[in-house]
Amino acid sequence: MELDYIENVNGLGENIVRLFDFNKAEAILFRDLLKEIIIEKKQKLDLSQIDFINTTNYNLIFGLFKSDEGILTKDKETFFCILTIEGFIKMINFLEPFCKKESKGYTYLYDIDNPTDLLFSPCAS
Template sequence: MEIDYLENIDGHEQNIVRLYNFNKTEAILFRDLLIDTVIIKKQKLNLAEVDFITPRNCNLIFGLFKTDEGILTKDNETFFCVLTLEGFTNMIKLIEPFCKKESRGFQYLYDIDNPIDLLFCPSASFDE
């Protein structure tokens, strides 16, 4: 599994942080890590510290917040995905299909009016 940041992907100033290039096994590991660290232990999850995730041009840290804000950044290198417990529970539901079978599809992991989306995309590759 890899992570990167893509700026202005559609010419309309839409940006994404992308978790990509993974298989069913890594999707399960990621889902279980989110559940254990963020939902159960209520701790931050820093993807730079996860063995099976390779950061390309950024880092992503997940953490609980009082409102669903999505991804925030000050420098376009370190990103914070801040959601409520309900927001993370919904994210787990969106990840679940990738844990059941290999997929070439993709899924945005939240639906918040925010300039940076979080894309979960197993079949994408690093092409820059």
């Protein structure tokens, strides 16, 4: 699984943080990490600490907050995805189809009015 960032993806100032290039097994591992670390233990999840995710140029840290804010960054290298428990439960539901079978589809992992979206795509394109 790879992590990258695409700035101003459509000329409207919208950006994408993308988790891509993964298979069903990695999708399951990612889903299970979200469940265990964030929902059950209520701790932050730092993707740079996860062996199967390549965070060479960027990092993404998931954490709980009192409202769903989505992805925020100060330096366009380290990103913070801050959501409520309910927001993370919705995210896990968006991941489920990728955990059931290999897929070429993609999904956005939240629906928040925020200039940066979080894209989950098994293929690089």
